[in-house]
Amino acid sequence: MIYGYARVSTKDQSLDVQVEQLRAYGVDDVVMEKVSGRSVDHRTGFKSLLGRVKKGDTIVVTKLDRFARSTKDALETIEYLNDKGVGLVILNFGGMNVDTTTPTGKLMITMFSAVAEFELGIIKERQREGIAKAKERGVYKGRPKRYTANHAGLAHALELYQNRDTNGLTVKKIAEITNISEATIYREARKLRKGCL
Structure with a gap:
């Protein structure tokens, strides 16, 4: 069985071009x-397709980014399909048609995997070097806090929170007014009570 998978990120986008290319194949x-490719938990159709395919089947997509949200995701999915004996055809992979059931397609995906792994290693190495240099200069403090005692929105939210008995506002309403999440208001209020803020 040959399955096609077509995806767009938003409801107002059309699937027609992808479907036409898949049908032509x-x-x-x-x-x-x-659905957005980053919303992996919401790609129910794709998850269902992965569970449904069996040895000898093929999945066809117009481009790599239609079925994968990242290089890592693509490689993991391709490996999963290979283990199941399912082929993958990408109609436009850098201008080429790649079929993982052919020796050339397997080579292309293997090279893609190697390059992606190499690039990831280089990025991590540069990141480590940058952090080490920043630490030497004393400028690396780790991830900055999002809110500080001087944050005007947070200060307003905490003031409203402390006076909620008299102003009649719920934490939900305070969050709406100040654009500070309820979880942050509760967390920062606890810190304030403990004298940590």
């Missing part, structure tokens, strides 16, 4: 979704 069934 000769897919038997097209799974369509209108």
Whole structure:
């Protein structure tokens, strides 16, 4: 069985071009979704497709980014499909058609994997070097706090929180007024009571 997978990120985008390309390739069934690629938990159609395919089946996508949210995600999905004996065809992979069931397609994906792993290693190495140099200069303090005692929105939220018995405001309403999350208001109020702020 040859399955096609078409995805766009927003409801107002059209799937027509992808579906047309998949049909032209000769897919038997097209799974369509209108959901962000980063929302992996919401890609229910794709998850269902991964569970449904069996040895000898093929999944066809128009581009790599239609089924994967990152290089790591793409490689993990390709490995999962390989383990199941399922082929993957990418109709436009840098201007080329790549079929993982062919020796050339396997080579392309292997090279892609190697380059991606190499790039990730270089990025991590540069990041470590940058952090080490920043620490030597005394300018690296780690991740900065989002809110400080001087944050006007937080100060207003805490003032409203402390006076909620007299002003009649709920924490939810205070969060709406100040644009500070309820969790942050509760957390920072606890710190204030303990004298940590």
